[in-house]
Amino acid sequence: IAGITQAPTSQILAAGRRMTLRCTQDMRHNAMYWYRQDLGLGLRLIHYSNTAGTTGKGEVPDGYSVSRANTDDFPLTLASAVPSQTSVYFCASSDGDGQPQHFGDGTRLSIL
């Protein structure tokens, strides 16, 4: 079934550790996004990529980095995790401007 796959599903991580959240899509969408979702807040954009080889910063990029080596993969890295990065992380993709975003099932990340 076509869609977006995120891994891991959940993770408990010690503060200061490095962590990469994986995201793969098989819909050949050009645009991909990383969001975090916290209770009482809307989805907040961390980083995005409009096409392979390009990335951009969203609303809350500090402490996170991304890469887009090819169309399908868009990993998110926390270089040195802090407790405030405890959240649910969603990866999404879309076929371009004005097109709906399709979401992965999310990664529930707890930083202790």
Place this chain on the structure above:
Amino acid sequence: GQNIDQPTEMTATEGAIVQINCTYQTSGFNGLFWYQQHAGEAPTFLSYNVLDGLEEKGRFSSFLSRSKGYSYLLLKELQMKDSASYLCAAEDSNYQLIWGAGTKLIIKP
């Protein structure tokens, strides 16, 4: 600044009709999305409005007024499975989505 407002929580009765409102202020505006998100799951796309007016899609309809910065999602013949959060998202001039915090809809029998 950019801002999306929608009620935090609403309660409705099975079989009834409910309207979830959303007001937005963005740097430019291209369109308005509605998504449904069940607890513990990913958001799923419901509707996208670009032009003023009402768009109907089965039991769900979405309305947009660009001049008023206002949209609503109308759910008819409510079913228990409609219990979820409904997210409003405005697309700004850069085609980035600005998300509301979501409206948690509770359906009672």
